[in-house]
Amino acid sequence: MSFSVDVLAGIAIQLQSGVGHQDRFQRLITTLRQVLECDASALLRYDARQFIPLAIDGLAQDVLGRRFTLEGHPRLEAIARAGDVVRFPADSDLPDPYDGLIPGQESLKVHACVGLPLFAGQNLIGALTLDAMEPEQFDVFSDEELRLISALAAGALSNALLIEQLESQNMLPGAPAAFEPVANTDMIGLSPNMMQLKKEIEIVAASDLNVLISGETGTGKELVAKSIHEGSPRAANPLVYLNCAALPESVAESELFGHVKGAFTGAISNRSGKFEMADNGTLFLDEIGELSLALQAKLLRVLQYGDIQRVGDDRSLRVDVRVLAATNRDLREEVLAGRFRADLFHRLSVFPLSVPPLRERGDDVVLLAGYFCEQCRLRLGLSRVILSSGARAHLLSYGWPGNVRELEHAVHRAVVLARATRSGGEVILEAQHFAFEESVVAPVQESEAPALPACHNLRDATEHFQREMIRQALSQNNNNWAASARALETDVANLHRLAKRLGMKD
Structure with missing residues (x-):
């Protein structure tokens, strides 16, 4: 059996058509799974010594949320180093990253595995992986045929990443550009409201506007702030973090604006505040609604005029700082109640972003659970951490009042519980390993x-x-x-x- 010209032409046409890259990638790996009659196929992007799934077929849904580091996955490391088609022997001692992650085959190990590294010039940008339960499944296909598939996929992925880079850097048509992977904070989620949030982040990141990020506790507001900073022209400069809720009133002004020696008891030397530290960069003020009205007035002055005064100093210092603020409060209600200044609210919310609660993100719950499963696997030195179908359904049925943070803790706790009942390095998470009631309210x-x-x-x-x-x-x-x-x-x-x-x- 071999690829016909019609099959190759069909794959090429599919990679050039469709509304978005995600569409094309999904059709590519679905087609490959059908043509090669394999049990699973996946397209992965390579970034910072890890492979990130872009599209899968025949694999558990949580795979899309997993991040496969080279250090934690020797087969993927072999693919990354190979430079050509990699065929793993059926009796290879190297664990397959998808063992237990093919639905209906959770208790079986993958027997046939082929890896196709994808390059843009000399840069590794991704990989195609093909897996089957039958050891001889891919023997009938020559390396040359598989290289053709690899070349088609590499071209499509390279174009998609280059377009992403151009858009993120707001480069003009015709400007010289060499492909370089764009470093960005990984926000996991494919639900419509998360895709909309990512789009809004991309739009506002390139500007210098102040941003107010609102959302419930545990939704990932700090991750949004990091994404904005990393996508901005200020990315090479510091992102400075300050939790306003953890600031005692007595030191809050000094933390924000600094102080000079002798300004108060204990001020034994000059000290820079967060605004100075963030000069030419970004300052992230978490829990902004906790600031006192007196400090809100001083913060407003900085936003209006761009200068600060250290505590105990009459001189003004000029700073160039972009402010990102986050809150789990409804600041409009706080303004009406007189607890937050209306003028500061309008200064901060030039471009407001709302981070959706986890209960409104649909299947993102499973993707995030997969991500945390992989984190636990590496941290605890386990060979596999698998979510059973019952566990996935259980996670989807819960309301998540603590949002992503609660999910992270729930998965870590479940892994510890499941590991205690099994010998060896494999952990399978079942519904009974998750006990949500404990985290809903106080005892x-x-x-x-x-x-x-x-x-x-x-x-x-x-x-x-x-x-x-x-x-x-x-x-x-x-x-x-x-x-x-x-x-x-x-x-x-x-x-x-x-x-x-x-x-x-x-």
Whole structure:
């Protein structure tokens, strides 16, 4: 059996047609799986000594969220070093990165594996991987035929990456450009609202506008800030981080603007503040809603005039800083309540971004779970960490009030639990390894815990439990939401959002 001219021509045409690169890549690996009659195929992008899946066929969905480092995957390292078609022997001792990740074959190891490195000139930009359960599946195809496929895929991937580079650098048509992989913070997610967020990040990153990033606790606002900075002309300069919620009022001004020797007790030398450290770069102010009104006024002055004064110094210093701010509060409500300055709000929210909660991101939950599974595998020195189909369904059924941060902790905890019940380096995560109720609310005395309804649906039971806990807290705190949030050890803004989602308030 060999590739016909019609097959090769069909692949080439598919790679030149379609609305977007993702479309073409998906059709490519689906076609290859059919033509080669293999069990799984994948197109991977190479960046910073790791392979990142772009399109898969025949593999578990969480593979799209996994990041395969060369150090953690010897077969992929061999493909990266080869420079040509790699055929792994059926009895190879090197673990296959997809072992256990082909649906329906979770307990079996892949037997036939071919790797095709993809190059743009001398630069490795990606790889095609082909896997089958039958050891002789690819023997009928010559290396020359596989090189033709590799060349077609490499050309398409190179064009896609070059277009991405040109767009991110806002380069004009005709300007000289050599292909270089663009370093960027990896934001995992293919849901429509995440794709929209990535598009908005790309648009605003190239500008010098201040950005207000809003979203619930644990959604990844800091990751958004990093992405904006890395996509901006300031990327070569510092990104300086400051958590406003962790700032004691007594040192907050000094942290922001610095101080001179003798400005106050303990000021034994001159000290630069975060604005000076971020000069010509970006300053990320996390939890901006926690700043006092007095500091908000001083921050507004910096944004308006571009100069700062160190504590205890009469002189002004000029700074060139782009400010990115993040909050889990509704700052419009804070403005109406008099807790946040309206003029500062408008200065910060020139280009507002909203990070969607995990419960609104659909199948991104599975992709992110795959990413955290791979992290755990490397950290704990395991050979495989696999999500069962039951575990994937379980993760999709939960509401994730703690968002991505809660998912990360849930996966890490599940891996530890599953490892304790198995010998060897393979871990298979089942639904029972995830116990979400523990992270929903603060612990209560057994006698105080609300009774759960007799139902078979985990989400309904969880939501009933949350409603009863909130009602109980409100009752004990005279319907004061802030006091109830403290009693439940959660953020008041998140408590309001949760209550709205549960239908407890308008």
